[in-house]
Every structure is written in structure tokens, then in C-alpha cells.
Amino acid sequence: MSMTSKPEYVATAFTNAWNRHDMDEFASLFASDANFVNVVGVWWKNRSEIEAAHRATHQTMFRDSRLEGxxxxxxxxxxxxxxxxxxxxxxGASAPDGSPAGVRNGILLLIAQEGQSGWHIKVAQNTDIVPGAIAPAGAKS
Structure with missing residues (x-):
């Protein structure tokens, strides 16, 4: 079974495209009608919007960023x-004023759908893990 035949492929490919700052490859991971809500609640409603937003941020605040997970x-x-x-x-990300943004941690939820050409992201929801946030009793972080 090849890696592309497993749904987790999309997370690995997302990271690889991000780290190469290859927004053509990044966009190709998404279905044409994909939805993506980012960590601050901006909601993009198709591949073109997702690509444009990420292309712009990878030319600025994420230009030198590295994603691992x-x-x-x-x-x-x-x-x-x-x-x-x-x-x-x-x-490696920058704040809006150009200063180093520091290390960020989060959880990305991808809903992946299998098609003839492999798995694609249909829905993405990204969440920053807020340092010092208190989880409800019994919750695992």
C-alpha cells in the first residue's frame, strides 16, 4: 500500500509543501470546493481562496517558517x-511588525476524501494551543 493511499498522507504532504513554501503543491492537496478555517477564525471556502491566503502569508509572515508535527x-x-x-x-514565523513570532503549537483537523487521484482535503480546521489554557477535568491535551 503506497503512502498516498492512506488518509494521513494529506497531513504529511501539507507539512512538506509548507516547509518548501510551495503553494502550488499546497493548493493541490485541497478539493476544489474545500473549506478551511484558520487559527483566528478566517474561513476560506474554496481551493482558490485557500491558495491565495497561504501564498500571501508565505511571502511575508511564514516566509522563513518551519512546520513539524x-x-x-x-x-x-x-x-x-x-x-x-x-x-x-x-x-520561524514573524509577527506583523516583522519581529520573531516565537514557537507556536496547535492541532490541525483535516477531513480527507479519497478520489481517483488519491486523498484530498475537503475540510480543514486549525487551532492554536493556547499556553496556560486550563482544560476541563479529565480532558487530555
């Missing part, structure tokens, strides 16, 4: 449809 969960939702949780760490 691990797939922490893959859940089959239906045949050919899966959720993928990816815990990430981002380094």
Missing part, C-alpha cells in the same frame, strides 16, 4: 472519508 489520530468516518488530527509546532 505528528499525525495523532486517524478515524474512518465512512468508506473513503476520514478525519486526521495533526499536532504541529511552528517555528
Amino acid at each position: 505528528d499525525v495523532s489520530s486517524v478515524v474512518e468516518l465512512a468508506p473513503g472519508l476520514a478525519s486526521v488530527h495533526y499536532r504541529w509546532t511552528l517555528t
Whole structure:
């Protein structure tokens, strides 16, 4: 079984395209009608919007960034449809004033759909892990 035949491929490919700052490859990971909500709640509603936003930020605040992480969960939702949780760490990003933004951590949820050409991201929801946030009793972070 090739890596592209598994839903977690999209998280690995997302990271690889991000780290090469290759927004053509990045955009190709998404279905044409994909939805993506970023860490501050901006909602892009198709591949073109997702690509344009990421292309702009990879020319500025994410130009020198590096994304690393691990797939922490893959859940089959239906045949050919899966959720993928990816815990990430981002380094090298800049703040709006150009100063170093510091290290960020988060969780990316991808809903991946299998098609004839492999898995594509249909829905993405990104969440920053807020340092010092208090989780409810019994919750695992």
C-alpha cells in the first residue's frame, strides 16, 4: 500500500509543501470546493481562496517558517472519508511588525476524501494551543 493511499498522507504532504513554501503543491492537496478555517477564525471556502491566503502569508509572515508535527489520530468516518488530527509546532514565523513570532503549537483537523487521484482535503480546521489554557477535568491535551 503506497503512502498516498492512506488518509494521513494529506497531513504529511501539507507539512512538506509548507516547509518548501510551495503553494502550488499546497493548493493541490485541497478539493476544489474545500473549506478551511484558520487559527483566528478566517474561513476560506474554496481551493482558490485557500491558495491565495497561504501564498500571501508565505511571502511575508511564514516566509522563513518551519512546520513539524505528528499525525495523532486517524478515524474512518465512512468508506473513503476520514478525519486526521495533526499536532504541529511552528517555528520561524514573524509577527506583523516583522519581529520573531516565537514557537507556536496547535492541532490541525483535516477531513480527507479519497478520489481517483488519491486523498484530498475537503475540510480543514486549525487551532492554536493556547499556553496556560486550563482544560476541563479529565480532558487530555
